[in-house]
Amino acid sequence: MANPIEQFTVRPLIEINLGGLDATFTNASAFMLLTVASVTMFLALSMRGRALVPGRWQSMAELSYEFIAGLLRDNVGSEGRRFFPFVFTLFMFILFANMLGLMPYSFTITSHIIVTFILAMVVFIGVTIVGILRHGVKFFSYFVPSGVPMAVLPLMIPIEIISYLSRPISLSVRLFANMTAGHIMMKVFAGFVIPLGIFGGWAPFGVDVLLVGFEFLVAFLQAYVFTVLTCLYLHDAIHLH
Amino acid sequence: MSDNSARPDSDGGKSGTNAPDIDDLGRRISALREQKHIQERKNHEFDANPANAGMAQAFRVGAELISALIVGVGIGWALDQWLGTKPWLMLVFFFLGAGAGILNVYRSTGLIGANAPEAGKNTEKGNNSTDSNDLD
Numbered sequence: 001m002a003n004p005i006e007q008f009t010v011r012p013l014i015e016i017n018l019g020g021l022d023a024t025f026t027n028a029s030a031f032m033l034l035t036v037a038s039v040t041m042f043l044a045l046s047m048r049g050r051a052l053v054p055g056r057w058q059s060m061a062e063l064s065y066e067f068i069a070g071l072l073r074d075n076v077g078s079e080g081r082r083f084f085p086f087v088f089t090l091f092m093f094i095l096f097a098n099m100l101g102l103m104p105y106s107f108t109i110t111s112h113i114i115v116t117f118i119l120a121m122v123v124f125i126g127v128t129i130v131g132i133l134r135h136g137v138k139f140f141s142y143f144v145p146s147g148v149p150m151a152v153l154p155l156m157i158p159i160e161i162i163s164y165l166s167r168p169i170s171l172s173v174r175l176f177a178n179m180t181a182g183h184i185m186m187k188v189f190a191g192f193v194i195p196l197g198i199f200g201g202w203a204p205f206g207v208d209v210l211l212v213g214f215e216f217l218v219a220f221l222q223a224y225v226f227t228v229l230t231c232l233y234l235h236d237a238i239h240l241h
Numbered sequence: 242m243s244d245n246s247a248r249p250d251s252d253g254g255k256s257g258t259n260a261p262d263i264d265d266l267g268r269r270i271s272a273l274r275e276q277k278h279i280q281e282r283k284n285h286e287f288d289a290n291p292a293n294a295g296m297a298q299a300f301r302v303g304a305e306l307i308s309a310l311i312v313g314v315g316i317g318w319a320l321d322q323w324l325g326t327k328p329w330l331m332l333v334f335f336f337l338g339a340g341a342g343i344l345n346v347y348r349s350t351g352l353i354g355a356n357a358p359e360a361g362k363n364t365e366k367g368n369n370s371t372d373s374n375d376l377d
Contacts, residue, residue, distance in 0.1 A: 077275045078271065078275065155337075155340075158334075158337050159337055159340045159341045159344060160341075160344075162309055162312050162313050162316065162334075162337055162338055162340075162341035163309055163341040163344050163345050165312045165316075166305075166308040166309040166311070166312040166338075166341060166342070166345060167308075169308035169311055169312060170304045170305050170307075170308035170309075170345065173304045173307065173308055174300060174301060174304040177300060177304065178300055225301070
């Protein structure tokens with residue numbers, strides 16, 4: 001039976017050594033490049049016509065633009081407009097990475113915690129810098145809950161700080177766990193199809209068909225959740241509380 | 242002809258007095274709309290998709306709980322290594338991390354984000370949620 005974990009192995013494609021630094025081009029790097037290339041192609045090619053009445057591709061591009069613009073407007077407010085390029089890039093990158101990972105024989109970059117963790121850290125550090133630039137020292141009042149008795153404050157402040165520091169971890173673990181679990185589940189069921197033969201094999205096959213549909217939903221939903229949480233963190237940094 | 246020439250004049254005068262009014266109205270409308278949007282996002286859960294709400298919520302709540310615990314224990318462990326107070330700070334921060342995890346879950350499930358009296362009615366921890374209502 002096929003090993004369900006094997007699909008996550010990172011394989012070197014081109015060995016690159018930059019003065020002792022291992023910068024090998026792996027299948028993960030290849031799929032990141034592919035993700036960026038396909039997002040760019042999707043947006044550039046579909047908007048090439050610039051029709052007043054959009055065709056199918058152009059409405060897909062416009063739909064994704066309006067989706068993220070609406071998300072920012074609803075969750076951050078009008079100040080969120082400045083962050084649109086970042087949030088839109090983040091959403092499209094995660095969405096395309098998840099979707100490309102569902103193609104047979106492909107590699108899912110978001111099923112590696114280091115990838116999702118770096119994405120989450122970029123959001124976390126960026127949002128913290130936005131908060132500090134906007135509010136200066138007042139930003140740290142975010143960790144002091146208002147309306148709490150003085151006696152409880154020594155307990156509440158560390159809890160608030162831990163809660164804040166746990167954001168990048170929960171953000172990255174959620175995306176990583178969803179993608180990994182889904183892909184392992186599909187592989188496990190797929191592994192049963194051939195061994196169970198022509199009579200029994202249809203049951204796991206049917207389950208896999210359902211799972212593929214479900215995974216497309218998860219791929220979109222997780223990109224969406226990541227983006228919404230980024231928006232909520234931005235909102236907190238801009239408005240404090 | 243005289244009507245025509247008079248119109249731009251009166252129009253200009255009008256817009257001159259009206260401009261601040263309209264600007265003010267626009268500002269008020271956008272402020273209210275923003276408030277409404279924020280209220281809506283607090284009231285609604287963002288992925289309240291009926292099809293897989295349970296699964297998604299389980300993943301989310303689990304991640305929130307575990308991540309705060311990891312951070313808490315990690316900070317405690319690092320401080321222990323640094324200060325040489327072997328098990329104690331880790332124990333303290335384990336509980337702080339657990340507290341932060343529960344706070345995270347509370348926030349992410351929207352029990353705190355909703356308006357305070359309602360949250361107080363619906364849960365026995367109403368006292369807790371009204372306390373932390375301002376944090377969100």
